[in-house]
Amino acid sequence: MGDGRVVIGGSTGFIGRHLERKYRAEGREVVTISRTGADLGWADQAGIDAAVDGASLVVGLAGKSVSCRYTPANRALILSSRLDTTAALSTSIGRAAAPPRLWVNSSTATIYRHAEDRPQTEVDGELGTGFSVEVAKSWEKALFADDLPATRRVALRTAIVLGDGGVLGPLRALARMGLGGTQLDGRWPVTRARRAAGTAHFPGARGGRQRFSWIHVDDVTGIIDFLEQHPELDGPVNAATPHPVDNRAFMAAVRRALGVRFGPPTPRWMLEIGAFGIRTETELILKSRWVLPGRLTTAGYAFRHPDLDEALRASGLGT
Numbered sequence: 001m002g003d004g005r006v007v008i009g010g011s012t013g014f015i016g017r018h019l020e021r022k023y024r025a026e027g028r029e030v031v032t033i034s035r036t037g038a039d040l041g042w043a044d045q046a047g048i049d050a051a052v053d054g055a056s057l058v059v060g061l062a063g064k065s066v067s068c069r070y071t072p073a074n075r076a077l078i079l080s081s082r083l084d085t086t087a088a089l090s091t092s093i094g095r096a097a098a099p100p101r102l103w104v105n106s107s108t109a110t111i112y113r114h115a116e117d118r119p120q121t122e123v124d125g126e127l128g129t130g131f132s133v134e135v136a137k138s139w140e141k142a143l144f145a146d147d148l149p150a151t152r153r154v155a156l157r158t159a160i161v162l163g164d165g166g167v168l169g170p171l172r173a174l175a176r177m178g179l180g181g182t183q184l185d186g187r188w189p190v191t192r193a194r195r196a197a198g199t200a201h202f203p204g205a206r207g208g209r210q211r212f213s214w215i216h217v218d219d220v221t222g223i224i225d226f227l228e229q230h231p232e233l234d235g236p237v238n239a240a241t242p243h244p245v246d247n248r249a250f251m252a253a254v255r256r257a258l259g260v261r262f263g264p265p266t267p268r269w270m271l272e273i274g275a276f277g278i279r280t281e282t283e284l285i286l287k288s289r290w291v292l293p294g295r296l297t298t299a300g301y302a303f304r305h306p307d308l309d310e311a312l313r314a315s316g317l318g319t
Contacts, residue, residue, distance in 0.1 A: 257309070
């Protein structure tokens, strides 16, 4: 664990709430920034400047949820909400008389290509294409844009985060309704507009074999502690368990945790209709994300929840 003031940008989200509780419980001074419900708003650049000056750690987590339809308006907000808030933190760090030693900023494991053939690490991973990947690239570019020689910067390429809340809430509801089966890819019409916008998901892995890289929220907070203690780590860092599974195994583990014996497979056409109904995109469950934490493993980070079944129990899924 570190010490000194922590500034959390995007403090009202799933990870931000966990971090704020953790740091306050440890007795660290915490300053939160969010659109609402925080110490500071993003429009208060002077307030952010004062909070960052003398802080030991800045964590940037802000950004509109990608669980929405990728309309032109939503795409613009997904991008601007990440770039504008990252720029605000970068500006404050650049102005600080006593800049923070470490700035950890969110990125996403979705930056890598759809991978069925081999896992992606920071060293040999291949970046993908399409809207979500371009957002991730732009987000990381904003993190490293300014010359901040006194502040180490880490782009935390985070996999799907498990914990009490977040993605597991909808999955619990689906499984208990008997819809917790394997999510199957397949053919689906792609419009010219979606192709041009880079928001289309083209058919990939069959039989629910798309990879599912995940991490428990306790390990996200543990990794940030680890980064404070390991000044040799900077640049991109994959935040994902060393034991990814595929969609078939993940959904089976969800059913086991809930005591649900059976869940019929859900074909692509049903997923598309359901995604439209709840205003989200099938890419979030059909893209094969196969990511390993190469740099963390080499540096000696010990995962608190490396096993999926245990991680789901620790998330309170069966309660």
